[in-house]
Structures are given as structure tokens and as C-alpha cells.
Amino acid sequence: MGLSLRKFSFSTNITKIKHKFLEVGNMASHPNSTCFYCDIIRKYETNYPARSGAFSADDTVYRCAIHSQFQCSVCKKYHHFSWLYWCPNEKHLICGNCNAPVLHPLSFWNTTYTYSFHCRSCNEPHFDLFYSEFQGKHPWQLEKEKFTHTVKGVKTDRLKWSPVVFRKGKKIRLEKALTIPNTVLQIRKRLGSAKFLSPLLNQTEIAQTDVRAQWEQNSKQWIDIINNTSPEDKGDLNRQLIIDPAMWKLIGEVNGLTVLDAGCGNGYFSRELASKGAHVTGVDHSKTFIEYCLEKEKYQQLSVTYFNLALEDLSNLDDHHFDLIVSNIVFVDVLHYTLAFKELSRVLKPSGRFIMSNLHPAFARIGSLFYRLPFDTPRNEERLYAIIDRYFDSGGTLISWGNMTPIWQFDRTLSEYSSALKDAGFLIREIVEPKPDNETIKNNPRHLAFDTDRIPFFIIYECIKSG
Numbered sequence: 001m002g003l004s005l006r007k008f009s010f011s012t013n014i015t016k017i018k019h020k021f022l023e024v025g026n027m028a029s030h031p032n033s034t035c036f037y038c039d040i041i042r043k044y045e046t047n048y049p050a051r052s053g054a055f056s057a058d059d060t061v062y063r064c065a066i067h068s069q070f071q072c073s074v075c076k077k078y079h080h081f082s083w084l085y086w087c088p089n090e091k092h093l094i095c096g097n098c099n100a101p102v103l104h105p106l107s108f109w110n111t112t113y114t115y116s117f118h119c120r121s122c123n124e125p126h127f128d129l130f131y132s133e134f135q136g137k138h139p140w141q142l143e144k145e146k147f148t149h150t151v152k153g154v155k156t157d158r159l160k161w162s163p164v165v166f167r168k169g170k171k172i173r174l175e176k177a178l179t180i181p182n183t184v185l186q187i188r189k190r191l192g193s194a195k196f197l198s199p200l201l202n203q204t205e206i207a208q209t210d211v212r213a214q215w216e217q218n219s220k221q222w223i224d225i226i227n228n229t230s231p232e233d234k235g236d237l238n239r240q241l242i243i244d245p246a247m248w249k250l251i252g253e254v255n256g257l258t259v260l261d262a263g264c265g266n267g268y269f270s271r272e273l274a275s276k277g278a279h280v281t282g283v284d285h286s287k288t289f290i291e292y293c294l295e296k297e298k299y300q301q302l303s304v305t306y307f308n309l310a311l312e313d314l315s316n317l318d319d320h321h322f323d324l325i326v327s328n329i330v331f332v333d334v335l336h337y338t339l340a341f342k343e344l345s346r347v348l349k350p351s352g353r354f355i356m357s358n359l360h361p362a363f364a365r366i367g368s369l370f371y372r373l374p375f376d377t378p379r380n381e382e383r384l385y386a387i388i389d390r391y392f393d394s395g396g397t398l399i400s401w402g403n404m405t406p407i408w409q410f411d412r413t414l415s416e417y418s419s420a421l422k423d424a425g426f427l428i429r430e431i432v433e434p435k436p437d438n439e440t441i442k443n444n445p446r447h448l449a450f451d452t453d454r455i456p457f458f459i460i461y462e463c464i465k466s467g
């Protein structure tokens with residue numbers, strides 16, 4: 001059987017489970033809360049049942065069994081129902097992470113699009129469970145027989161895959177109810193897709209050797225991720241669609257220029273600069289990245305020079321050597337950023353330019369993420385608004401993204417960056433907050449629609465070395 005509802009991890013004995021099963025099957029056990037999604041659908045279909053909301057995946061809204069979370073048969077993770085696709089042939093659910101779906105503009109109920117993926121076993125598209133239900137092709141509609149209970153020989157409407165456990169919440173004191181957890185770590189835990197593994201620490205409490213070792217450890221993983229998402233040696237999707245077009249607009253003509261790529265990573269940007277005629281040096285503190293870049297250089301022969309150096313100490317490089325320095329989403333990972341700016345200023349020619357992209361200090365800092373309701377929804381339009389909070393809390397947090405092992409990431413305010421640039425002898429000539437154009441959003445709706453034209457997640461500083 002391919003359907004399995006989210007089970008909460010607290011232990012309970014089997015009799016209790018059965019009991020709750022029936023309670024939920026009755027759909028009468030939670031009189032105060034109708035399912036969030038049933039309520040929405042009832043605005044369009046007056047006969048639609050007002051099922052009781054028995055589950056809360058995240059303590060935000062209650063949802064019925066049909067509109068809860070189910071387990072993907074491939075990755076075994078639980079997902080919001082509209083990020084899952086039912087294959088009637090193989091009788092299992094697959095999530096949108098395991099089989100990338102395509103967006104279809106379609107108006108149904110309160111929404112304007114659905115997703116489908118092409119199934120290799122059926123050779124036809126399977127739509128997400130939300131639209132499948134609208135079509136009457138949801139598994140519980142198609143094969144209701146198989147999913148209903150027989151009680152004393154009589155078939156009931158109770159779904160077999162009803163919730164195993166529901167949460168009611170405990171009564172607490174009013175004072176407690178009015179306290180909102182408000183530390184950065186708690187905000188981050190509530191909102192983020194990254195895992196936060198430490199509280200925010202002052203950067204003086206963090207060791208550079210650790211920061212470096214963590215990048216070393218993650219380099220191979222990073223290279224694989226980028227190679228998978230970008231076979232043509234471009235950056236990840238954010239770089240391809242949002243950051244790099246704006247970077248290139250600022251950078252302009254590079255033919256004949258001596259250019260430093262500071263924090264070059266897998267080196268794709270160095271190679272692009274070199275293919276446009278620049279004399280490029282790439283530096284990164286991870287040896288694995290530099291070895292990868294040198295390996296690529298062997299057969300591409302773009303005459304890029306690479307050094308395994310930390311930006312805080314570029315003593316291998318001469319003073320006033322470069323016409324241009326670029327740095328693409330690096331400083332969020334740099335511990336001693338003030339030192340690094342001074343080193344970059346030293347190796348730049350007078351009046352040379354330093355063009356640096358970074359995560360936006362206000363909107364991409366943690367504690368400033370899109371609030372979704374429900375929290376687990378994959379639907380872009382259910383991102384309600386961004387929460388900006390704890391802007392002035394600067395420092396590092398140990399986090400992990402996807403399958404990467406923990407790394408330190410640093411939040412600093414816009415004014416901290418601008419004064420560090422000033423102290424290093426830079427004048428900020430322009431600040432760009434890149435935004436994809438409508439055509440790009442239209443062609444990449446899943447990645448870009450509903451948020452990237454609302455808030456800038458990235459910032460680019462064009463600086464001139466003064467004097």
C-alpha cells in the first residue's frame with residue numbers, strides 16, 4: 001500500500017492508536033476546527049464536506065486526513081498533499097522532490113496552477129493530489145473501496161489511511177500563551193528550510209580553521225550539486241536567473257583586464273571571465289575546489305591561474321595588481337570580512353573596481369524568511385509575506401543546507417558592510433538589488449514566481465578603490 005499518513009514521533013500504545021483512529025474517522029472529535037483546505041474548497045463547492053481538522057503538521061492550521069501530509073514512496077519523507085503525485089498504475093505516491101514536476105496554469109477552486117510530472121511507468125502525466133481531487137482522480141475517490149473500513153460487515157466512509165494520532169494541544173497559562181519565542185535561533189527554526197545547529201555567535205568566538213575545514217568538507221558535495229543543476233558550467237539557478245545577469249551588466253567588457261575571482265568555488269565564474277578574454281586568477285580557501293578548478297583547466301586551457309588562499313591573507317599576490325575583482329556570493333561565508341576587504345583593496349589597482357554579490361543583509365538574513373501558511377505548503381501563493389526580524393543581530397550561525405554538513409554563515413547589517421568597505425578604501429558607486437524580469441519569471445515559475453519579484457534576496461555592490 002502506497003499511502004501512509006504522517007505519524008508523529010511520540011510513542012503511544014497500539015490500543016490508543018486504534019482508539020484515535022476511530023475518533024478521527026468519526027470526524028467529530030475536533031468540533032472547533034474545520035480543515036483549513038476543506039474550508040477553502042467549501043467556498044467554491046457548497047456540498048463539500050466540512051471535515052474536522054484533526055492534524056497539525058506544524059501547529060499552525062488543522063487539516064483533515066485528505067489534506068494532511070503523506071509519505072513519498074521514494075524518499076520516504078512526509079510532504080504536504082499538494083507536493084505528492086499518485087500513480088494509479090504502480091499504486092504509490094511520489095513527491096515533487098523525487099520527480100521534478102511541471103507547472104500548468106489552470107484555474108480551479110482558489111488557485112491558478114497545478115503541477116504534474118510525467119510518469120515513466122504509465123507514460124502519462126500525474127497531477128498533484130490537490131488537482132487530482134478536483135478532477136475526481138484522487139486515490140480515495142478512484143479506489144475508495146480499498147481505503148474504507150468495514151465495521152461489522154458494513155462499509156463506512158472512514159478512510160483507512162486516516163490519521164494515526166491527532167494533536168489537541170495542552171491547556172497552558174495565559175501568561176505563557178502570550179510569550180512569543182523570539183530569539184534568532186527560534187525564529188530560524190520556525191521558518192527556515194535550513195537546519196540551524198547553533199545559536200547566533202559573535203564572530204570572535206568562531207575559529208577560522210573551522211570555517212575553512214567545513215568548506216573543505218563540503219566542496220565535493222557543492223561541486224556535485226552545481227554540476228547536477230547546471231551541466232553547462234553555469235552556477236545554480238539563483239545565479240543563472242537572478243544574480244549573474246545583474247553581475248555581468250555591472251561588470252561589462254572584460255577583454256584584456258586582469259581579474260581576480262575572490263572565493264571562486266568550483267570556478268565557473270573564473271572560466272566565464274576567461275572565455276570573455278580576461279586574464280583571470282581564482283582564489284579559494286578550499287583545496288578541493290582549487291584542485292577541481294586546476295583539473296578543469298588542464299583540458300579547457302583558459303589560462304586561469306588558481307591559488308589555494310584565504311581572502312584574509314593574500315600575501316602571495318602583489319599590491320595593485322588587478323584591474324577588477326569579482327566575488328560572487330562569498331562574503332556571507334567569510335569570517336574576517338574586514339580583513340578580507342583590506343587584502344582585496346591592497347591587490348587592486350587604484351581606481352580599480354570591486355564587484356561583490358552577497359545574500360541581501362535584510363531580506364535573506366535568517367529570521368527574515370517568507371511566512372507560509374501552512375508552514376509545510378509547497379504552493380508559492382501560500383507564502384504570505386516576509387518576516388523581517390532581528391536585523392541588528394550580527395554574527396555567525398552553524399547551519400546545514402540540504403545534504404551539506406554544517407557550515408558557519410554570517411549575518412551583518414548593510415551599514416556594517418558599508419563601513420568595512422569604506423575602511424578598506426572602497427567607495428560604493430552603485431548598489432543593485434537584482435530582480436528577474438517578467439519573461440524570466442514566466443519561463444521559470446516554480447523557482448521564481450510569487451517571491452523574487454517581491455523582495456530582493458541578493459545584493460550587489462559596485463565599489464571603486466578610492467585615491
Ligand SMILES: C[S@@+](CC[C@H](N)C(=O)[O-])C[C@H]1O[C@@H](n2cnc3c(N)ncnc32)[C@H](O)[C@@H]1O
Pocket residue numbers: 215235239262263264265266267269283284285286289309310311312327328329330333334335336
Ligand atoms: C557560496 S560559495 C560561492 C562560490 C563561487 N563564487 C560561486 O559563485 O559558485 C562561497 C565560496 O567562498 C569560499 N570561501 C569562504 N570563505 C573564504 C575565505 N575566507 N577565503 C577564501 N575563500 C573563502 C568557499 O570555500 C566557497 O568556495
Ligand SMILES: [Zn+2]
Pocket residue numbers: 035036037038039051063064065066067
Ligand atoms: Zn480537508
Ligand SMILES: [Zn+2]
Pocket residue numbers: 072073074075076077094095096097098
Ligand atoms: Zn520523495
Ligand SMILES: [Zn+2]
Pocket residue numbers: 086087088089090119120121122123126
Ligand atoms: Zn504512473
